[in-house]
Amino acid sequence: MPKTEMDRIEISGLRVMTLVGVLSHERDAPQPLEFDIVLECDLRDAGSSDDLADTAHYGLVAERAAAIARETKDELLERLVHRIADDALTFDRVEAVEVVCRKLRPPIAEDVAFTAVRIRRTRADLQIPARTSHRAIVALGSNLGDRVGFLKLAVEELGSSLIAQSQVFETAPVGGPDNQGAYLNMVVSVETSLDPFAMLRRCQRIESLALRQRVVHWGPRTLDVDLLFFDDITIASPELTIPHPRYAERRFVLTPLSEVAAELCPADWDISLAPDAITPLGPLADLY
Secondary structure, eight states: OOOOOOEEEEEEEEEEEEOOOSSGGGGTSOEEEEEEEEEEEOOHHHHHHOOGGGSOOHHHHHHHHHHHHHTOOOSOHHHHHHHHHHHHTTSTTEEEEEEEEEESSOSOSSOOSOEEEEEEEETTTTTOOOOOOEEEEEEEEEOSSSHHHHHHHHHHHHGGGEEEEOOEEEEOOOSSSSSOOOEEEEEEEEEESSOHHHHHHHHHHHHHHTTOOOOSTTOOOSOEEEEEEETTOOEEOSSOEESOTTGGGOHHHHHHHHHHOGGGSOTTHHHHSOOOOEEEEEOGGGGO
């Protein structure tokens, strides 16, 4: 996939009085500094979930930047903006940051509005440790509309975090109303720094992109994105159950799962489960 520009959260005109500068008189009295801070993040999950946990809390970023500036003993703006950038990159979801610091009363004889330092840093630039990585196993299914297109959408939205995928299987519908069309099913393995509930919200966001509607229980749908496993943890809550309930009863889940994470399939599942009409169609990329 082509690399796309990151989403941005912008904090503009943050003003702080502080002692900063090399000259002796700059160390005697506070002077005004003005900051602009741009956080580069992936905000797609927050756009779907409307949940603060899915974005960077810019209020806290601003408070901590102001505290760093007020408490600074730095002489150079270059050092101060570096430390503010370093702190901003510790926030979840922030992959890069741009910080501008303006000295509004620069100690020079010329008539200038301000002097400024602008830097951009990424997590890699500052050698911030990688976030904890988790393995999530996700099942995809579609039996309405452009089935291949919807599976492709899900794989693309999971993006570079996708580490393995099964081939696509066509299966007869199980349960639900009569006269449904056949499903396309596959299972993918995803590496993620998200927690399980954030990963669930990401799955739901991807479903919403496919205009998924929950009208009839087990009815036809444009796209299912179901979180089956998350590392080796167990969760039982009103919002999320892991491992996914009933996964061990569904051949249309276990067949593609066996290609991605066979160790998660129950013993002898292919013998004990009743046979279903499942047809392998090959890799998703071959079906475009």
